Amino acid sequence: MTDSISVAMLVIRRATTRILTAVATEIARLLMKSKVFRIRPRPVAKILVLFGAKLLLPRIRSFNLSGVRPSELVEWIERGPLHRSIAADTPISEDEFWHAVELLDEPNGPLQILVFAWLRQHLSETAFTASKVRDALLKQDLRGSEKLPFLLACIGKIALVLPREDASRLLKRTLLIALTPVDPYIRTPATSFAKDAVIELLVAWPDLDEQALPVFESGTNDEQDLLHSIFSLVTQRRKEPRAQSFVKFAAPKPLQGSLLQQAKRYSWLVPAAATGDLSRPDRVLRLKVPSWLMILLGIASVLISALALGILSFILGWVTPPVVVGISQAVPFLALLVTVNVFSITLSNNRLPGGIARVTAQGWQVWSSYASALLLIPLALMDNVYRSDELQISQRWAAIALMLCFAVSIVLLIPTLLRTTDPTVAAETYFRRRVGQSRRAGRRFGLMQSECVRINHVAESETGIRIEVDAGYSDRAALIRATRRGFIVPRLTSASKILSDPTQGVRELVILKPVGSVVNSGEVIAAVEPSPERMPKASTVRRIRSSLQVRPLAIVDRVGRDCTALASLCFKLEDEGDITAAFSVAPLPTDLLYTFHHSASVVRRRRIRDLVSVGRALARETGDPRQSITESDFARMPVSHPGQVLGDLVLTKALSPKERSDRSTQMAKRYLQCGGFFDSTILYAAGKVLRGPKDKDSLDDFTSLVVAIGRRSLELGDSVTWVETLRLIEKYFDESRRSETVRLASWAATRDTKFWRPALKQYMSLVGALGESQEVEIVVWGYGTIGATALRSGNLECAVEIAELIDASGYGNLFSVLQGKEFVKTSGSRARQMGLPLGEWPEDAYIDFYAFAQSVYDADKAVAV
Amino acid sequence: MLETVTQEHADASARILAEIASGLKVVGPDTVGRGETMVIRFSHFQHDGFLNPLLSSFSSLPLANIDATLPEIPHLRQTTPEKLLELAGGWAALDDVEAIRSRKAATVYDPKRSKEEQPFRIMISANDSVETQIVAALSTVASLLGRQNLIRADQLDVTSLTDETNRLDLTSHRGVKDANRAFGWKFVADQLRQQSIAQGTFLNISYSGPAYSAKEIAERAPLMRYIYNSRPEVRSAVDRVVAAMATNFRVTGSAAVEVMQRASETVERTLIRKYLAHFMRDLFVCGNGILDYGDNPLTDIRLVRPEDLLGLTPEGAPIVIDGDGSKTLPKAMHLSGSDQIGSPLGVSYLEPFLEIVSERSMWIEILLTGRVWAIRNGVPGIPEVRRAIDLYPEIAIERLSHLRGRLVEVLGTVSDTFADPPKDLYFPGQAMMSPAVKRIQLAGDGAR
Secondary structure, eight states, X not given: OHHHHHHHHHHHHHHHHHHHHHXXXXXXXXXXXXXXXXXXXXXXXXXXXXXXXXXXXXXXXXXXXXXXXHHHHHHHHTTOHHHHHHHHTOOOOHHHHHHHHHGGGSOXXXXXXXXXXXXXXXXXXXXXXXXHHHHHHHHXXXXXXXXXXXXXXXXXXXXXXXXXXXHHHHHHHHHHHHTSOOOTTSOOOSHHHHHHHHHHHHHHOGGGHHHHHHHHHHSOHHHHHHHHHHHHHHHHHXXXXXXXXIIIIITTOOOSSOHHHHHHHHOOOOOGGGTSOOOOOOOOOOOOOOHHHXXXXXXHHHHHHHHHHHHHHHHTTOOOXXXXXXXXXXXXXXXXXXXXXXXXXXXXXXXXOHHHHHHHTOOHHHHHHHHHHHHHHHHHHGGGTOSSHHHHHHHHHHHHHHHHHHHHHHHHHHHHHHHHTSHHHHHHHHHHHHHHHHHHHHHHHHHHHHHHHHHHHHHHHSTTEEEOTTOOOOTTOEEEEOSSSEEEOOOHHHHHHHHTOGGGOEEEEEEOSOTTOEEOTTOEEEEEEEOSSOOOOHHHHHHHHHHSOEEETHHHHHHHHHHHHHHHHHHHHHXXXXXXXXXXXXXXXXXXXXXXXXXXXXXXXXXXHHHHHHHHHHHHHHOOGGGOOOHHHHHHSOOOOHHHHHHHHHHHHHTOGGGTTHHHHHHHHHHHHTTOOOSHHHHHHHHHHOOOOSSHHHHHHHHHHHHHHHHHHHHHTOHHHHHHHHHHHHHHOOTTHHHHHHHHHHHHTTSOHHHHHHHHHHHHHHHHHHGGGSOHHHHHHHHHHHHHHHHHTTOHHHHHHHXXXXXXXXXXXXXXXXXXXXXXXXXXXXXXXXXXXXXXXXXXXXXXXXXXXXXXXXXXXXXHO | OOOOOOHHHHHHHHHHHHHHHHHHOOOOGGGTTSSEEEEEEEEEEXXXXXXXXXXXXXXXXXXXXXXXXXXXXXXXXXXXXXHHHHHHTTSXXXXXXXXXHHTEEEEEOOGGGOOSSSOEEEEXXXXXXXXXXXXXXXXXXXXXXXXXXXXXXXXXOGGGHHHHHHHHHHHHHHHHHXXXXXXXXXHHHHHHHHHXXXXXXXXXXXXXXXXXXXXXXXXXXXXXXXXXXXXXXXXXXXXXXXXXXXIOOOOOSSSOHHHHHHHHHHHHHSSHHHHHHHHHHHHHHTSXXXXXXXXXXXXXXXXXXXXXXXXXXXXXXXXXXXXXXXXXOTXXXXXXXXXXXXXXXXEOTTTTHHHHHHHHHHHHHHHHHXXXXXXXXXXXXXXXXXXXXXXXXXXXXXXXXXXXXXXXXXXXXXXXXXXXXOTTSSXXXXXXXXXXXXXXXXXXXXXX
């Protein structure tokens, strides 16, 4: 209920703000356009302009202007009509535009950014603009002018409408500016824009490359370096094959820095999080009234209208109802209902896990049938109690209405019950019923976390209370144990009240667990250190104990249970061979977890923001900076991550210790294949708990699970789990090690350095360990495969490193052999078999890589000579 | 890495050091003219895990003259730099040799010549526990007294200088630690007081929260830059950390691939990474980094020299020198290096190297003088000169190798865990920092 209200409020508020802003902007615009500036006396005009400026400020603030006061804006607006047009964002003609460009050289103060951004926004891509920019850049002396960066910034827009010879001249000019050395202590406004302009020109005119190339020959190291960075960006923008431009520009002249460093420049990788993306479309919030409320309202309205009808019919002299519902009719209704319900529960229990069956068998139809049947019994019993006829007739009508209500619900109930025994529908229903609870749990969890942050902060300044994880305590200390399993969230105010009273005999309270962490029942959570003179009374310790409350785990436990129920349904379906259903169920547990995480983080963020601002205000008032909670405080404080708690719950259930081995391996693997484990914490834990395979048969399962974990960790960009996976492979894999290592390494080759380097290292150590016993071709095949994937995905750094590795291992002379038809063919078919990301024609990828490696090899040799 | 220093810890540390200082102070009206007085000031220093975590204290020499002309050494200027470089035998670089020939240097005072306005500072690591700080403060004073005693009593045999000082440091540290454990610091302080009165080296000790004022930090910046420029080990450590902090930010998030690529392209195209690298380097070397975004960050971004920093407004905006007056930069970012207690301005992390570098410079000069005189004709054969030729170069080499070890020891190994910095970390031509002094030398304490 509160949900829907808050959503509605939000929508209304946003809409109002929007409308108000639009209206304000329009008023301001009208004011600026009107003859306000000619109004006499001046003070009136001033007030009107100030009014307009006040209205305009919110709009202008979208240019990220901070600290501009309305009076400053007024002063600026009054300078002239061009200023007014910019402030009110009204269109101006092309001629006026170039007059407005001159404004850049005026002292505009904090409004300079507005002028700059506005001009860039309103620049037209016409030949006229192009000629203007060209004339200004080539003919005017723009040294020290603020117009220079703007004109350079224009080049990106007009590069394509420029004639070729102009482009060539402009390139010469901009290159000169771009190559000017930068002193970071002196303002150099044009340099980065010049670099930008060079890139834009080269992207638009690929044949101008030749003009820039002489710098590679004659320029200083620094200039060459800059040019490399320009060309790497140009290659990227032109969508050219990177390997080609790398070989063209960088490989022959790796003067400064190694070849590898240059290769890193030309590598443009897809940022890791883009694919292993955690965000998913948030489920649309619907206006949803809780079902029990609906049932109650429904039945009440039925009853009231029935009674009203009865009274009306009596007054109007209608007949008494034709049917009298007595107790003998009411009881069979109830019996019928119970039968149907029990039957359907049994049916769903056979097909669904208990938890889901219980929930899905309880639709609103069940509740309304039960409610009407149960209400019918007292109504029937009261049939002859009344003295007055009016009441009796009304009661009879009401009973009939209830009976009808019951009949309708039971008719609706039977198909629903039958349908919810279908696993996918049941899972969806279950999810729908649970998602709200999961959101609420997340919210409570987020609140609790922010509360923990506050407690941590308060504890720092509180004398006598210390939070020190696993600190030692004296033998006189009274220990406080957790009374149940849950989150430890102490109430510091009541504890500090006791501590501040010296007669209580308590010197210090040491909290031994991080606030907000999960403790088991009976675990020592705090120590009460007595003062040297006297021991605290038992009642004092008891009071302290009660202030150190342990909040029940139930809020997150329930979410964990829901996830487990859905996950096990997914496993069950897969066991039965119903893969399609399994796949449709698989995302639900993760969605549930996501809802939890999301709402927890929203609440946490909001609360922390509030706490920070309150703390700041307090610090300002008291003049004590310690009062203010900063964001860094929050980062430093140990608050258990929801992923930890839930990961713990899901894992302990999915991989229970007594059957942790083949069965758990299979389960985890299936869960993974169905798209589960979106939280890398859980993934990491899964990697940690896995034991090696028992026998040869389970090796396959184990292998595929480890590979799947590795792949998922790559998708999530989680390097810790990735290294853990590699460790597992190193530990347990035997003959299949090489191909699996190559497989993982080639996946990693499309990623960041932190992924491919460990994998490559592992392959190298593997090759080193196997020594002479292996065939050269197999070794090179591994390198070639990793290199080919790297090259294919544009990871030149990795490709160059592998090319150099092959060379260093003494296989460099093999390149011509490697490019041979026979070898490429076998490599290709093997890659296809293993499902490596080498595209449709792996053979081509191999040939490309070997040719690339050959050119790197040749370049190396040439430099050496 | 290390625990951040909390307010409570800082308060407790400041209190105890102030108490120790008053316990050690022996200056009074009756001491005037009866011996030499050393003005010592305890202050706190935070190495924040950049330097060796075991570095619990170091001494910081006061600056005497930023641009001093040293007395000529006969025959030195007549020898070519190349010849000198050859004579140095790998212990000095060409820059060192040329600086020695030019007789221009920044000078620092040794503890004896400390004055009220230019005290000799003993910097105690605030990252350590209070107990360790007590021992560090007391043992530094003990070893200082011991050294003064050696010099005054003329017991010092230059041939065993390294051994003597090492032995002295070790015994004073152990002695103080044991006595402190057994009898408490008050007892140790009292002992040291008695010792200082007995040997006539009067201690005028006090404690100050902020170690340096804004003016002092600004004055010392060229010295710190010199340390960065001249010591490759220090430079590599700073650059590694700078590279890790400034250039390693990546574009991550959950937008479409094209948007992400465009964003990382923009980061690459604008020079923000390079500005950040310079900013971080200023912070490590000069103690404060100021990056001013100006009114239009697209064109106005620039760094402000740390020397220009006068203070901060309560909101954290830097106040800098502007011509003859000052101005506030509301849109600038300021970060401090090693935080000072009781001052928002930071101090360079390279302060501990000042002593090492100035001593190194002295011994290189001694080494070169001895070797030049040995090969030159016309050097008078008086005993001092003979000693300078025969004895001093060997001692110099021994000291230089000791100092090299000491430098690595102070630096620690934390920065080794970071990857090598890329070649294009800074703007072209800005690999070395300027303005820096050419050399640092102890004032009035030369080869002779």
